[in-house]
Amino acid sequence: MDDRGHDVAPAVETTADEIAAMEIRGAATIADAAAEALAIQAQRSDADRPDAFERQLRAAAKALYETRPTAVSLPNALRYVLAGMDGETVAKLRASIVDRAGEFRRDLDRAQSKLGSVGANRLRDGDVVMTHCHSTDALACLEAAVEDGTEIEAIVKETRPRMQGHITAGQLREWGVPVTVIVDGAARRYLDRADHVLVGADSIAADGSVINKIGTSGLAVLARERGVPVTVAAQTIKLHPDTMTGHTVEIERRDEREVLDEEARAAITDGVDGVDDGLTAENPAFDVTPPRYVDAIVTEHGQFPPETIVTLMRELFGETVDEPWEL
């Protein structure tokens, strides 16, 4: 664990570590956990003065912020909760953070179910939907379709290296949706059977580019070649406000052992001197899908062609974005 100073509550450190280790994962879930952690920090703070309390909250936000760099829902959540910090006494400051975090978490839930009904409208009886990775926003669309009585089937890409497609498959089976799991390399072949590609997003840039789990961009290109529409399900906390001023989204690179563990490495290099020296694996967790390969971005405010998302972004975030944990 990093040295995060004495200001950060142990429970917040635990949440930060769980996000970094992907025990808490998925952009919406990370945002929810971060807001909850700030509320816990506020409740457990031993600060006896308002400035000390504010310093602790900022330190907690910074510790959470530094865990994973790509999903913008994390800084958006932290920014939203800290922006509500208000009051002249510790008691008032505490109450303001707890209320604001609660409001954020309720809004997050509502946004996801609203987005689900918007996305479900794109699906018809008999449709086959191909998914990538595990996205609660994408699943909300499928859940709403199932609740409407729409008969759908799913082709679920397993999504190396962490096989998060299996989580999607499990959830869909729980809802009674017939599921076919395929290896990632089989996507093109199975697109012939698909009516939609449906994915989530970790961040959406001002030009409508979609940053999502590695493999999304390849899938979108193949889907275009096969004439299958690509839908991205993303609540507006996935909109990356910094990209309006030219900031690029950092792509997280994870441990190469997720791709090539010690056993696999040993099998490759078995008994041959010097082979290991030149053997590396790369593990970028996300890629960028250009807007021309995306048909619609489904949000809680309705669906948008990717090129128009900047209008919504300006409306929701304005032009300026501060990092309140760095003040």
Ligand SMILES: O=P(O)(O)OC[C@H]1O[C@H](OP(=O)(O)O)[C@H](O)[C@@H]1O
């Ligand atoms: O917010 P929801 O829709 O649940 O997830 C959005 C995206 O977050 C995930 O990233 P990771 O698994 O945390 O690396 C996947 O890339 C998924 O598409």
